[in-house]
Amino acid sequence: MLKYASRATTLSPFLAMAYGEKATALSNLGHDVIRLNLGEPDFGAPTPVVEAMKQSLSQADYPYTSALGLPELRSAIAQFYKSQHNVDIPASRIVVTAGASAALLLVSAALVENGDKVILGDPSYPCNRRFLNTFGGEVTLVPTSSEQQFQLTHDDVTHNWDSKTKGVLIASPANPTGTAIAQEELYSIGETCKQNDGFLIVDEIYLNLDLGIEDTSSSTNSVTNSVKQAPLNTVLANETLHSNTIVINSFSKYFGMTGWRLGWCVVPEGMTHIMERLAQNLFICPSTLAQQAALACFTPESLAQCEQKKAQLRARATFVLQAIADMGLSIDATPDGAFYAYINIERTGLTAVEFCDRLLAEEYVALTPGDDFGDHNATRYVRLSFATEISRLKEGLTRMKRFVETCTCE
Numbered sequence: 439m440l441k442y443a444s445r446a447t448t449l450s451p452f453l454a455m456a457y458g459e460k461a462t463a464l465s466n467l468g469h470d471v472i473r474l475n476l477g478e479p480d481f482g483a484p485t486p487v488v489e490a491m492k493q494s495l496s497q498a499d500y501p502y503t504s505a506l507g508l509p510e511l512r513s514a515i516a517q518f519y520k521s522q523h524n525v526d527i528p529a530s531r532i533v534v535t536a537g538a539s540a541a542l543l544l545v546s547a548a549l550v551e552n553g554d555k556v557i558l559g560d561p562s563y564p565c566n567r568r569f570l571n572t573f574g575g576e577v578t579l580v581p582t583s584s585e586q587q588f589q590l591t592h593d594d595v596t597h598n599w600d601s602k603t604k605g606v607l608i609a610s611p612a613n614p615t616g617t618a619i620a621q622e623e624l625y626s627i628g629e630t631c632k633q634n635d636g637f638l639i640v641d642e643i644y645l646n647l648d649l650g651i652e653d654t655s656s657s658t659n660s661v662t663n664s665v666k667q668a669p670l671n672t673v674l675a676n677e678t679l680h681s682n683t684i685v686i687n688s689f690s691k692y693f694g695m696t697g698w699r700l701g702w703c704v705v706p707e708g709m710t711h712i713m714e715r716l717a718q719n720l721f722i723c724p725s726t727l728a729q730q731a732a733l734a735c736f737t738p739e740s741l742a743q744c745e746q747k748k749a750q751l752r753a754r755a756t757f758v759l760q761a762i763a764d765m766g767l768s769i770d771a772t773p774d775g776a777f778y779a780y781i782n783i784e785r786t787g788l789t790a791v792e793f794c795d796r797l798l799a800e801e802y803v804a805l806t807p808g809d810d811f812g813d814h815n816a817t818r819y820v821r822l823s824f825a826t827e828i829s830r831l832k833e834g835l836t837r838m839k840r841f842v843e844t845c846t847c848e
């Protein structure tokens with residue numbers, strides 16, 4: 439009998455996907471299911487990118503590119519850091535990958551030895567733990583609270599750092615909460631990593647989807663739409679951290695290109711050749727077609743379209759936060775970016791899994807239970823993704839309100 443490796447058989451299922459499958463099964467039975475479970479933007483790639491892909495299709499062949507990615511694309515990404523964040527990054531430090539996922543996998547392969555510990559916050563994106571585990575890394579999952587925006591603090595890092603700790607991985611803005619880490623806290627954590635000859639990985643996949651919603655953290659019942667003063671910035675704005683910080687990003691979210699499988703990372707000077715050797719061996723290169731088309735992401739027209747979609751996301755965020763407050767549930771930390779609301783459902787008396795199962799079965803609305811993202815208080819939260827167009831969101835939240843009323847009346 440075929441024996442599977444324990445690293446494969448012990449992996450927990452990705453619940454967001456599992457609820458997606460349950461939703462599909464119900465749709466196949468003819469039910470009108472509203473899917474608010476997946477972190478996938480409903481808008482596709484910018485039209486110039488789609489046009490560029492059509493043009494590429496007339497080419498005769500599509501050879502492998504360099505393992506580090508097309509040089510023009512690496513330069514365009516470097517230029518994007520300059521124009522969006524006023525940060526100078528040489529193209530030589532940019533590695534194009536098959537999505538942020540491949541970047542995280544390659545970076546884990548480059549930095550993690552068997553038994554090395556890496557500190558992550560709880561809740562957090564579950565796959566980020568799995569990439570590290572795949573290379574023998576052990577994750578120190580540190581509970582966080584809404585008072586700290588569900589992000590690690592510098593104290594969390596220093597208290598949990600031991601002789602086996604090699605680094606810290608932070609997503610900002612994060613999945614499932616959409617909250618960003620305070621800049622000073624991130625910089626102090628980076629300094630601590632540096633002093634310990636460790637690494638700081640910052641997953642900035644949602645950085646360009648900054649929502650600018652004012653902090654409303656749930657005690658009030660009204661949600662305003664005013665824009666925060668400080669825009670979110672990349673950790674790379676702090677040059678002193680460049681020597682030990684790796685930044686992860688992707689075309690999946692801001693550019694709406696999930697299925698194109700394209701992302702990148704910015705690595706310290708000197709790490710590029712390590713990444714090149716790993717990428718050559720493990721992937722050869724990211725998709726040539728997708729890379730060629732992605733060059734069109736950085737045209738003014740594409741960027742204007744992305745900004746327009748972001749404005750739509752802002753409007754949805756405001757709507758969702760108000761609707762959640764109106765049904766008497768709370769968002770304990772206001773999202774700064776991405777398209778997620780992490781909702782405290784304690785008031786219903788249900789666990790997150792019970793809540794999601796019943797909401798799907800009774801009202802045909804799919805959410806993801808907090809259990810997907812960690813252990814600490816996970817059963818009290820569900821994640822709602824507002825990457826769905828507004829009329830479906832409105833309908834979904836109306837159904838959810840009806841459902842919550844039945845729970846809180848029982």
Ligand SMILES: Cc1ncc(COP(=O)(O)O)c(C=O)c1O
Binds near residue numbers: 477536539540687688
């Ligand atoms: C925080 C975070 N990192 C990485 C990824 C993976 O993204 P990609 O599609 O670029 O592989 C996701 C996807 O949802 C995510 O939420």
